[in-house]
Amino acid sequence: MNWQATVLTLFPEMFPGPLGLSLAGRALEKGLWTCRTEDLRQHGLGRHRAVDDTPFGGGAGMVIRPDVVDAAFAASQAPSDVPRVYLTPRGRPLTQQDVRRYAAGSGVLLLCGRFEGVDERVLQAHGVEQVSIGDYILSGGETAALVLLDACVRLLPGVMGCEESGVEESFSEGLLEYPHYTRPAEWEGRAVPEILLSGNHAAIAAWRQKQAEEITRERRPDLWSAWLARKERNMAEAV
Ligand code: SAM
Known part of the structure; x- marks a missing residue:
């Protein structure tokens, strides 16, 4: 149906x-x-x-x-x-x-x-x-x-291909998404952040998480407060 x-x-x-x-x-x-x-x-x-x-x-x-x-x-x-x-x-x-x-x-x-x-x-x-x-x-x-x-x-089953997947989007974790970069690695004197070229997936994930947190705190204080409150609640429930 x-x-x-x-x-x-x-x-x-x-x-x-x-x-x-x-x-x-x-x-x-x-x-x-x-x-x-x-x-x-x-x-x-x-x-x-x-x-x-x-x-x-x-x-x-x-x-x-x-x-x-x-x-x-x-x-x-x-x-x-x-x-x-x-x-x-x-x-x-x-x-x-x-x-x-x-x-x-x-x-x-x-x-x-x-x-x-x-x-x-x-x-x-x-x-x-x-x-x-x-x-x-x-x-x-x-x-x-x-x-x-x-x-x-775009969320209906079969609509998005994996290249358009919505798993890691803004709001999916309560935060805005980290910034994106593609080729060329240097464009008009602006270089892509070094970490993204490192191949170190754990370090890249940590960098992206930090970027998402900073951008959300700066641009959307409402989402940031809600995210902090949820994080605190989860930590309290875990102990
Ligand atoms: N007099 C209304 C008011 O001040 O709330 C605005 C009416 S607007 C000119 C005409 C129609 O546009 C509304 O009935 C609504 O269906 C739609 N509309 C206008 N702004 C909207 C918004 N921000 N979100 C959703 N629908 C909107």
Whole structure:
């Protein structure tokens, strides 16, 4: 059974978009995953198929109606056990842990907002998770959905070759990854760190670990504190 992505959107033509190419595109061709869209406009009201209305309480912009989203959920025929996710800057930040959970299941149902967003009641009624891809505002949820799908699809069995293996990536151990170098060994006066040419695998592993720790401490104090706390807990449990 392949992994099924279903996307509720006003712009179905944006899918699979860039995910029809490269790694995800090859996986799509091989049938390792499928990408279905449900056009919210098809469930709009009246002659103009209106999907949005003005916000109660006043304020700028328009809000996507709950009845329109509800009808799209029903028509999507996505399996009832897949996570339902609304992409929104008001959501909890998407993490690699979420991505692993989504990829381990049978698929996801993604709801893409536009305008000011979606009526809150339909999200509650359908037990929808609210997820953000970062602290900035996009014009619509489609590009965020593509980000989430890209992150999931590359983890599906059979998608990544060993040259693209995700075992040692950033976040896999709670740290950012060490820096990478390839040929030439010297480029425009900049040499590759000597240790990487030594052939001493233990020393290389220790150097990479130290680099990962330093980069994480400097760039992501939040991840660094969590990593230190986990390390302390593991040490306490070991004694
Ligand atoms: N008024 C909303 C707010 O301030 O939270 C922003 C609405 S935004 C212009 C339109 C749609 O883009 C949202 O409903 C959401 O689906 C999507 N979107 C925007 N930024 C996002 C982000 N950082 N992560 C996920 N989705 C986002």
